[in-house]
Amino acid sequence: MTLYRLSATDMAAKIASGEVSSEALIRACLARIDEREAGVHAWAAIDREGAISAGREADKARLLSAGKLGPLHGVPFAVKDIISTAELPTEYNSAIYRGHRPGSDAPVVMTLRAAGAVVLGKTETVEFAAHGRNPVTRNPHDFARTPGGSSAGSAAAVADLMVPLALGTQTGGSVIRPGAYCGCIGFKPTYGTVSTEGVKLFSSTLDTVGWYARTVADIRLVAGILEIADDQFPQAPAPSSLRIGVCRTPYWDRALPATRGAIEEAARRFAKAGAKVEDAELDPAFADYNELKEIVMRAEGRFAFLNLQRAYPEKLSPGIRKRMDRIPNRKLREALDKAASLRPVFDRFAGGYDAILTPSTTGEAPIGLESTGDPIFNGMWTLLHAPCLTLPGLTGPEGLPVGVQLVGPRYADGALLAVAETTASLLQA
Amino acid sequence: MTLYRLSATDMAAKIASGEVSSEALIRACLARIDEREAGVHAWAAIDREGAISAGREADKARLLSAGKLGPLHGVPFAVKDIISTAELPTEYNSAIYRGHRPGSDAPVVMTLRAAGAVVLGKTETVEFAAHGRNPVTRNPHDFARTPGGSSAGSAAAVADLMVPLALGTQTGGSVIRPGAYCGCIGFKPTYGTVSTEGVKLFSSTLDTVGWYARTVADIRLVAGILEIADDQFPQAPAPSSLRIGVCRTPYWDRALPATRGAIEEAARRFAKAGAKVEDAELDPAFADYNELKEIVMRAEGRFAFLNLQRAYPEKLSPGIRKRMDRIPNRKLREALDKAASLRPVFDRFAGGYDAILTPSTTGEAPIGLESTGDPIFNGMWTLLHAPCLTLPGLTGPEGLPVGVQLVGPRYADGALLAVAETTASLLQA
Numbered sequence: 001m002t003l004y005r006l007s008a009t010d011m012a013a014k015i016a017s018g019e020v021s022s023e024a025l026i027r028a029c030l031a032r033i034d035e036r037e038a039g040v041h042a043w044a045a046i047d048r049e050g051a052i053s054a055g056r057e058a059d060k061a062r063l064l065s066a067g068k069l070g071p072l073h074g075v076p077f078a079v080k081d082i083i084s085t086a087e088l089p090t091e092y093n094s095a096i097y098r099g100h101r102p103g104s105d106a107p108v109v110m111t112l113r114a115a116g117a118v119v120l121g122k123t124e125t126v127e128f129a130a131h132g133r134n135p136v137t138r139n140p141h142d143f144a145r146t147p148g149g150s151s152a153g154s155a156a157a158v159a160d161l162m163v164p165l166a167l168g169t170q171t172g173g174s175v176i177r178p179g180a181y182c183g184c185i186g187f188k189p190t191y192g193t194v195s196t197e198g199v200k201l202f203s204s205t206l207d208t209v210g211w212y213a214r215t216v217a218d219i220r221l222v223a224g225i226l227e228i229a230d231d232q233f234p235q236a237p238a239p240s241s242l243r244i245g246v247c248r249t250p251y252w253d254r255a256l257p258a259t260r261g262a263i264e265e266a267a268r269r270f271a272k273a274g275a276k277v278e279d280a281e282l283d284p285a286f287a288d289y290n291e292l293k294e295i296v297m298r299a300e301g302r303f304a305f306l307n308l309q310r311a312y313p314e315k316l317s318p319g320i321r322k323r324m325d326r327i328p329n330r331k332l333r334e335a336l337d338k339a340a341s342l343r344p345v346f347d348r349f350a351g352g353y354d355a356i357l358t359p360s361t362t363g364e365a366p367i368g369l370e371s372t373g374d375p376i377f378n379g380m381w382t383l384l385h386a387p388c389l390t391l392p393g394l395t396g397p398e399g400l401p402v403g404v405q406l407v408g409p410r411y412a413d414g415a416l417l418a419v420a421e422t423t424a425s426l427l428q429a
Numbered sequence: 430m431t432l433y434r435l436s437a438t439d440m441a442a443k444i445a446s447g448e449v450s451s452e453a454l455i456r457a458c459l460a461r462i463d464e465r466e467a468g469v470h471a472w473a474a475i476d477r478e479g480a481i482s483a484g485r486e487a488d489k490a491r492l493l494s495a496g497k498l499g500p501l502h503g504v505p506f507a508v509k510d511i512i513s514t515a516e517l518p519t520e521y522n523s524a525i526y527r528g529h530r531p532g533s534d535a536p537v538v539m540t541l542r543a544a545g546a547v548v549l550g551k552t553e554t555v556e557f558a559a560h561g562r563n564p565v566t567r568n569p570h571d572f573a574r575t576p577g578g579s580s581a582g583s584a585a586a587v588a589d590l591m592v593p594l595a596l597g598t599q600t601g602g603s604v605i606r607p608g609a610y611c612g613c614i615g616f617k618p619t620y621g622t623v624s625t626e627g628v629k630l631f632s633s634t635l636d637t638v639g640w641y642a643r644t645v646a647d648i649r650l651v652a653g654i655l656e657i658a659d660d661q662f663p664q665a666p667a668p669s670s671l672r673i674g675v676c677r678t679p680y681w682d683r684a685l686p687a688t689r690g691a692i693e694e695a696a697r698r699f700a701k702a703g704a705k706v707e708d709a710e711l712d713p714a715f716a717d718y719n720e721l722k723e724i725v726m727r728a729e730g731r732f733a734f735l736n737l738q739r740a741y742p743e744k745l746s747p748g749i750r751k752r753m754d755r756i757p758n759r760k761l762r763e764a765l766d767k768a769a770s771l772r773p774v775f776d777r778f779a780g781g782y783d784a785i786l787t788p789s790t791t792g793e794a795p796i797g798l799e800s801t802g803d804p805i806f807n808g809m810w811t812l813l814h815a816p817c818l819t820l821p822g823l824t825g826p827e828g829l830p831v832g833v834q835l836v837g838p839r840y841a842d843g844a845l846l847a848v849a850e851t852t853a854s855l856l857q858a
Contacts, residue, residue, distance in 0.1 A: 101532050107630070107736035114739035190758075192633050195733050201536070201626035204633070227735060230758050304624050306656060307536035310543035329659050329840035333776075340769035347762075411758035
């Protein structure tokens with residue numbers, strides 16, 4: 001097996017046992033990048049020398065460590081370029097921040113590095129992860145198609161075997177959508193459980209750090225390091241013990257045949273494995289939930305981008321400026337309050353199932369890089385602060401990946417990841 | 430009149446008219462600092478050369494501007510040292526971040542600079558504004574006493590006439606308490622209306638940027654620049670039109686005679702000026718509101734400081750580490766939901782008055798620097814996301830300032846500041 005295909009968990013085990021060096025694994029990832037990057041364009045910056053040197057240090061440290069290594073000792077990861085890093089530039093895909101060096105790691109990066117992980121580079125993003133300039137990244141399955149956004153480079157790099165782990169962020173659908181389009185696992189934990197310090201602010205109510213991997217075990221490993229859940233390591237349940245609620249959401253009419261087929265296929269496979277699969281219809285109170293998300297995102301986005309609008313109006317993309325239209329604070333307050341009042345309602349609803357099964361996207365990745373795709377199936381879970389994850393395995397009529405999404409109640413991240421462990425394998429052909 | 434005594438509004442007017450140069454005003458503030466700083470210790474860093482040079486630039490720009498100047502053109506301000514600045518270090522009063530330079534201004538600093546303001550320096554803070562090491566700052570009225578915290582240096586610098594404006598932050602009571610102890614105006618706007626990017630994270634639900642000044646007009650000027658309110662410039666109402674609700678809160682038994690006297694005296698003066706002043710008792714549902722704040726602050730604080738706990742455990746103060754005890758996520762969720770459900774209840778309650786009058790602190794600034802004082806009269810308004818402001822003018826039995834606090838419903842910042850404009854003068858002897 002080629003080294004770059006290994007999961008983070010397997011890399012960590014092989015480094016810890018001395019079977020493979022961290023340096024060799026990092027070099028394997030760099031070689032994979034060399035092979036593929038000219039087509040994919042996942043990376044805003046690669047820390048070739050720094051990563052190799054950190055790998056060598058990790059290998060030396062292993063010999064001196066007497067077995068006490070961090071759970072990601074020597075394992076490379078990628079960081080979306082709206083998240084601050086100490087050594088590499090952090091440019092937000094913005095002309096304003098060319099060469100910007102924030103001088104320290106964002107807390108989430110620092111925690112992963114404290115667990116032994118090595119920053120391989122920064123990944124391409126939509127400008128400020130907020131409706132600005134799109135990234136140059138292409139879908140690794142078809143370079144004519146978008147990888148989704150805004151965490152485009154992170155999803156593409158993990159899906160394309162360049163790196164086993166990558167950090168992203170979600171305000172609308174910026175983790176789940178690219179994961180689904182590129183065909184890897186994307187996870188957005190419960191809001192607030194991972195520090196957003198050192199991450200470009202867009203909406204204080206919505207912004208959430210998430211991450212990508214190719215196995216659920218890797219997603220769980222990071223969740224454990226970040227201590228997001230009280231119950232993060234329940235056993236993966238038997239399929240036959242599961243009760244899955246299929247939630248088509250108020251926006252099902254926007255699901256294309258690829259997505260309709262994927263949801264039906266996933267439901268069929270889960271049922272075949274013995275799970276109880278039933279329709280789960282949201283209360284009518286959720287009918288305008290995506291509109292609430294839009295109000296919150298736009299109103300809070302105005303607060304977030306006011307400084308750039310004032311200081312660099314000509315360098316801020318029209319896509320961001322045009323979303324700075326003023327929403328009355330009364331409307332924002334009403335949206336925040338309604339959203340907050342529905343969170344416990346959703347928790348009770350979702351708590352009646354082991355997971356909610358729902359679309360990750362409207363369909364396969366669209367052709368062209370002008371749009372990163374429709375986030376309609378993402379925003380409501382973000383505003384609900386609910387943990388959600390997209391699982392790959394299924395494909396659409398054009399042969400591209402179609403993800404399906406699992407959602408759980410707030411702070412049930414551990415239980416949701418256990419269910420994901422069970423269901424992920426059922427989606428593999 | 431000595432120049433350093435001028436308000437920001439007056440400084441801006443004199444600079445704009447050419448009556449006084451920005452450089453002269455900045456030099457006057459620096460001279461005041463030279464005179465007083467050895468006793469007060471308000472500053473973590475002073476940008477003497479940078480500020481003088483920025484003042485000179487502002488004076489040159491005025492001549493070329495044909496009258497189009499930012500509303501704070503050439504006016505100096507101070508920045509609490511947990512808020513990032515491009516030119517000066519940002520050290521959080523932490524050994525971990527000695528000499529740390531984040532390479533860009535936090536959005537709130539950038540917006541004020543885009544309005545023409547000049548960063549004079551960084552002000553002392555409690556370590557990470559979060560129960561860590563206390564600042565060396567002393568109360569300018571009595572060096573044996575605390576100035577309050579965590580925005581100690583900002584409040585002390587403004588109260589001591591070193592600078593007309595300063596930024597602070599509040600998670601518990603970190604804006605209001607120091608303002609009250611030092612005898613200046615401190616304002617915490619509605620949560621979420623000012624970007625917290627580039628500000629050290631403590632609690633994503635609570636952290637709010639606020640500011641200090643010596644006149645309500647200056648507080649409003651900054652509120653206008655930051656565009657926090659739809660209605661930010663209503664006229665100051667006539668005292669006789671006001672309906673003031675005196676809210677003793679569930680914690681009145683902790684109010685010392687100084688505070689009891691100040692509330693009674695303020696109520697008396699407002700009534701004498703014609704205002705309708707009546708008791709306003711909160712619903713019993715608010716009885717445990719401060720406990721909810723504690724749960725949210727501690728649980729979210731653990732997420733916020735996880736990285737430093739992992740990467741620099743020995744350099745993190747015990748005061749922060751001991752607050753990282755794990756609170757079950759279920760308890761956090763219940764606290765967040767209860768807090769959210771009570772916000773609209775409080776808005777309706779507060780909306781029945783032009784302002785709620787309530788204590789800023791338990792009493793005068795305590796002796797010693799070991800404690801920054803009791804935040805019991807602050808936390809609940811922070812968790813309610815309500816705008817609040819402390820007004821000086823009254824003194825306690827030991828001759829020190831005692832603030833009184835005005836609170837309004839969320840997003841009614843503009844109306845609250847208009848009421849503050851009216852009431853502030855009634856508190857001056």
